[in-house]
Amino acid sequence: xxxxxxxxxxxxxxxxxxxxxxxxxxxxxxxxxxxxxxxxxxxxxxxxxxxxxxxxxxxxxxxxxxxxxxxxxxxxxxxxxxxxxxxxxxxxxxxxxxxxxxxxxxxxxxxxxxxxxxxxxxxxxxxxxxxxxxxxxxxxxxxxxxxxxxxxxxxxxxxxxxxxxxxxxxxxxxxxxxxxxxxxxxxxxxxxxxxxxxxxxxxxxxxxxxxxxxxxxxxx
Amino acid sequence: xxxxxxxxxxxxxxxxxxxxxxxxxxxxxxxxxxxxxxxxxxxxxxxxxxxxxxxxxxxxxxxxxxxxxxxxxxxxxxxxxxxxxxxxxxxxxxxxxxxxxxxxxxxxxxxxxxxxxxxxxxxxxxxxxxxxxxxxxxxxxxxxxxxxxxxxxxxxxxxxxxxxxxxxxxxxxxxxxxxxxxxxxxxxxxxxxxxxxxxxxxxxxxxxxxxxxxxxxxxx
Numbered sequence: 109x110x111x112x113x114x115x116x117x118x119x120x121x122x123x124x125x126x127x128x129x130x131x132x133x134x135x136x137x138x139x140x141x142x143x144x145x146x147x148x149x150x151x152x153x154x155x156x157x158x159x160x161x162x163x164x165x166x167x168x169x170x171x172x173x174x175x176x177x178x179x180x181x182x183x184x185x186x187x188x189x190x191x192x193x194x195x196x197x198x199x200x201x202x203x204x205x206x207x208x209x210x211x212x213x214x215x216x217x218x219x220x221x222x223x224x225x226x227x228x229x230x231x232x233x234x235x236x237x238x239x240x241x242x243x244x245x246x247x248x249x250x251x252x253x254x255x256x257x258x259x260x261x262x263x264x265x266x267x268x269x270x271x272x273x274x275x276x277x278x279x280x281x282x283x284x285x286x287x288x289x290x291x292x293x294x295x296x297x298x299x300x301x302x303x304x305x306x307x308x309x310x311x312x313x314x315x316x317x318x319x320x321x322x323x324x325x326x327x328x
Numbered sequence: 329x330x331x332x333x334x335x336x337x338x339x340x341x342x343x344x345x346x347x348x349x350x351x352x353x354x355x356x357x358x359x360x361x362x363x364x365x366x367x368x369x370x371x372x373x374x375x376x377x378x379x380x381x382x383x384x385x386x387x388x389x390x391x392x393x394x395x396x397x398x399x400x401x402x403x404x405x406x407x408x409x410x411x412x413x414x415x416x417x418x419x420x421x422x423x424x425x426x427x428x429x430x431x432x433x434x435x436x437x438x439x440x441x442x443x444x445x446x447x448x449x450x451x452x453x454x455x456x457x458x459x460x461x462x463x464x465x466x467x468x469x470x471x472x473x474x475x476x477x478x479x480x481x482x483x484x485x486x487x488x489x490x491x492x493x494x495x496x497x498x499x500x501x502x503x504x505x506x507x508x509x510x511x512x513x514x515x516x517x518x519x520x521x522x523x524x525x526x527x528x529x530x531x532x533x534x535x536x537x538x539x540x541x542x543x544x545x546x547x548x
Contacts, residue, residue: 123397143430144416148368148375155375157368157412159434177343192377196364196519201540205457205468206475210363214379237425248425249505255426277527285469291537292527295544299416302516307497310507317511320421324515 118218119270129271138213138271139164139193143240147171148190149183156182162191163232163239165263169217170224170232172261180260184223189264191217198296202278203285209278211294215271221262232261243319301327338438339490349491358433358491359384359413363460367391368410369403376402382411383452383459385483389437390444390452392481400480404443409484411437418516422498423505429498431514435491441482452481463539521547 113119113130121128129135139162148157158179163170169191173180183189198211224232230251237245278292285292301324304316333339333350341348349355359382368377378399383390389411393400403409418431444452450471457465498512505512521544524536 123394123399143419144414144432146366146368146377146412146414148366148377148410150370150373150375153370154408154438155368155370155410157366157377157410157436159412159414159432161430174343179343188374190368190375190377192366192379194364194366194379199363199461199543201461201464201537203469204475205453205465205471206479208457208461208464208468210381210460212364212379216377218374233425237428240430241419241421241428244421244428245425247510248423248428249510251425255424259426277525280527280529282529287527287530288534290467290469291534291540292530293536293540294525294527295540296522296525297519297547298522299517300520302518305497305514305516307500307507307512307514309500309502310512314508314511316513317421320511320513320515323419327517 113269113271114267116268119268121270121272127272127274129273134273135215135266135269135271136164138195138215139169140239142193142195145169145171145191145193147183148192149187151182161236161240163236165232165235167266169264169266170236170261171264172233172236172259175258175260183221184260184262186220188218188220191264196297197275198294200278200294201292202280203287203290203292207279209274211275213273215269217264217266218268219264221264224261224263226256229256229259229261232263233259241319241323243322244317247317247319299327333489333491334487336488339488341490341492347492347494349493354493355435355486355489355491356384358415358435359389360459362413362415365389365391365411365413367403368412369407371402381456381460383456385452385455387486389484389486390456390481391484392453392456392479395478395480403441404480404482406440408438408440411484416517417495418514420498420514421512422500423507423510423512427499429494431495433493435489437484437486438488439484441484444481444483446476449476449479449481452483453479461539461543463542464537467537467539519547
């Protein structure tokens with residue numbers, strides 16, 4: 109079921125705001141096809157921005173890290189976070205440098221994290237694993253309790269979200285650069301997988317995991 | 329000429345610090361092969377994280393935006409920034425969820441921006457264009473003065489930088505999950521270009537730009 113994302117002064121985009129999208133399905137699709145988020149927070153008055161893997165649990169985002177990470181402890185104490193996920197979909201070549209740009213889909217989520225409690229941690233980690241490596245959760249051995257104890261899982265609601273999408277040809281005008289000599293258009297970009305490489309302790313007789321083959325196929 | 333990146337309590341990585349790298353060539357290589365950075369700053373006490381294109385001018389980073397962007401005006405007033413550039417190079421499949429991870433190269437640059445003055449703006453924009461679209465600067469029409477006036481270019485020194493690189497097989501131990509049934513290894517990921525798509529005003533007789541063909545070839 110789809111719904112509109114909330115609109116507020118804190119989420120409204122002021123610059124190139126024709127690119128803002130309020131469709132929750134667009135947000136979910138953008139998040140579900142991404143692996144990395146960049147999480148920003150304030151430490152001693154200054155910004156920190158870290159790349160993290162994440163998962164989506166309905167209308168919230170899940171991230172995880174080590175209980176031994178000072179940055180993760182910062183993020184877990186309820187301070188405001190900005191979590192940005194960006195897909196670079198293409199380079200947009202205009203006949204001028206000024207009109208050249210990029211095609212992208214980006215979401216910035218603002219909010220505070222709550223710590224996922226122990227009773228829900230296994231389920232939350234399952235969601236993160238399945239997000240990053242679809243199909244993998246049922247292939248690996250179960251978590252050990254010391255591993256769970258060493259892992260902090262944070263939940264951030266997908267409430268204050270700005271989604272910005274640019275997916276078009278360059279802005280162009282007749283008589284602004286010569287189209288007979290200066291080509292304009294888009295070079296699309298995407299992420300692909302290479303050949304899976306097998307670890308040292310895995311015998312050559314062990315088949316590449318079904319989850320890995322499926323993702324490699326999807327990203328071929 | 330290579331040199332070591334400075335080491336300080338502000339740049340030293342505390343978590344998984346065997347992944348920290350102090351080689352400036354590694355930083356430059358990581359930056360020069362990336363298109364997007366995520367810039368974090370503090371606004372009204374809260375973090376904001378935005379994706380931006382960038383360029384590298386020796387030992388500084390250049391970013392550009394519209395003089396009409398409130399966020400860019402924030403970034404230009406000398407407040408501290410954190411600029412993070414991340415390559416996701418692969419998914420690391422261990423036999424446990426806990427030891428599963430990612431291969432990546434990431435740099436976080438901390439510092440304050442200075443505004444590039446008008447005398448240097450054309451050169452700075454040239455560097456950014458050539459970074460994002462190598463070979464393109466000589467193909468497009470020259471900047472118009474009103475375009476230059478509408479563009480803010482910021483310079484951030486590459487002084488306080490933390491570089492973290494993970495490029496390996498999963499951690500694994502004998503007797504931790506059965507390697508005869510659970511495959512472990514790495515699925516490499518990379519960015520590739522698709523077929524260039526030509527804009528509406530470009531005649532079909534105009535050849536795809538040399539810069540675009542070269543980048544498509546490089547990312548094939």
